[in-house]
Amino acid sequence: MNADTDQKQLLHLVFGGELSSLEGITFKDLSKLDIVGIYPNYATAHAAWKAKAQATVDQAQMRYFVVHLHRLLDPETAKS
Template sequence: MEKTETRQNLYLVMGGRVSDPRSITFQDPESIHVAGVFDDYDNAENAWRANAQRTVDDAEMKYVIVHLHKLLDPAA
């Protein structure tokens, strides 16, 4: 009997100063703040929300959730 591996979902929460608030082009990619990598979307969203709320008064600061599992296995 073959063992099937369950697909692991990973989410990266990161943010930094963007050149235009309507884009996700970071001004200085080397200074991006990595809030963490999470194995479920709810925890990633909580981390995103906490960091976004903390910087809400700065229009040039933007946090995003990156679906790492989609980058690691684009065919899935």
């Protein structure tokens, strides 16, 4: 085994796009969502989210999110 498989993967998805309104989380055009990537832990996902959020800071309706995929795939990890 290598170092990546020795630790349990807690997968996280980072994605974003332009919102229809600042008051909600409805995307203006789903075909234009920016799928940044899937990361093996929260720390790397947060770093990717932060980079994208800072790069789009001048676009008020752009929002990026971190989704805890591991919680969807294995609800028992929600306790982690």
